[in-house]
Amino acid sequence: MTTTHLLYLHGFRSSPLSAKARQMAAHVAAHHPAVTFWCPQLPPSPKAAMALIAQGIASWPRAAMAVVGSSLGGFYASWVAQQAGCPSVMLNPAVDPARDLARYIGEQTTWQNPAERFYFLPEYITELEALDMRGRPPAGPELAIIAKGDEVLDWREMAGRYPKARQIVQEGGDHALGNFTDYLPQVVEFLDLA
Secondary structure, three states: EEEOOEEEOOOOEEEEEEEEHHHHHHHHHHHHHOEEEEEOOOOOOOHHHHHHHHHHHHOOOOOEEEEEEEEEHHHHHHHHHHHHHEEEEEEOOOOHHHHHHHHHOOEOOOOOOOOEEEEEHHHHHHHHHHHOOOOOOOOOEEEEEOOOOOOOHHHHHHEEEEEOOOOOOOOOOOOOOOOOOOOOHHHHHHHEEE
């Protein structure tokens, strides 16, 4: 089925201004103008983030939507795909953010605007645990793009988390997938953008 509605989810401390989000938005606008593209600014609360997403995609056609997520956004994308039964693309996805983000409880800044501050609260760890989709079979086709050189997340954990996904495992690279534009053709082909 052709994708007519595409959701992009950014990672922890990130925003719609991240390089990957902007590259995806620009590609969709230039080459697939009929596609509805949405990359919301996610609140720090995972529960609030998923409520925002659920509200934002409530009227989207489930058979023609897909989700792309980077890092924590990849973790969220797995949850969205389970709820919507849609295809998903995970870019260096967080596998166990409840474990990994516990050390970030407290005041944080965003990557794109260090003057912007937010609080990552202890209860967000429980909210992350409630969204964990590990152990469930995929509800739709999955593509995982994983860099072995990721300095933040263990590529072996990422690959092991998505055993049924089509995987592109890159030698080297980094967490930000600085060469994301190299993968755009594969993402577009996988999603069959309108």
